[in-house]
Amino acid sequence: MERPGYKIVLLLLISISLNIRASDKSDIYASYVNNNMSGWQKIIDRMEAAKVKNNDYLLELVNYQYGYIAWCIGNKRNDEAKKYLLLAEKNVGLLEKVKKNLSMVNSYRAAFYGYKIGLNKLTAPFLGPKSMACAKLALEIDKENPFAYVQYANIQFYMPSVFGGSKKVAVTFYLKALELMEKNEIREDWNYLSLLIVIAQSYSYLDDFQASAGYLEKILKIEPEFGYVKNELYPQVLNKMKK
16 A cells, blocks of 8 residues: 555655746746846756756756757857757757657757857758758647747748748748747746747838837736837837837
């Protein structure tokens, strides 16, 4: 007969694990809103150092690594980006090995090929098609995966038009991702705010400043003190609308 005390201990351990993960999500979200990337880095370093990582834990960690790598590339911290890209690819490989959420696995593969192109533009002819193939496979596996639509949209946005890229097409896929994402839990999800920013910036690039402002206002209703949006993106779009 199983001892009642064992069940209580097990439930406590599960509860503690869930609370830690909830805390990580909240802390990553706060780091994103407050541009505290050193805090973000500490979280992924601690998570990476954990001796036991189940599949859900790895998926969460890869998402945070994905966001941090993008920030590193955007801020010309290429050596740091390469370091975390290696770790993220290793974790995706572990998920792929056990066939855990292959739509997400291929979405991250698509993104990571894109990061490698960002780090070395000369790799685009070779890695671009691989990125596209992974994004398409991610969508084939799960047509309800918003993250897969984001990656396909990113490829469309950054691919030169002579090779089939289209920023207008990209926006349609970003909007599809948003529609799907909003069907799920989006509270304190940095991916949601990031997608709204990307949509706003895409509309701005297409000179639809009114649409861009609308999405930025949507962000500010959620996070009124989001500095990057409040102090940079939104004033820039308002100035463009005046011109």
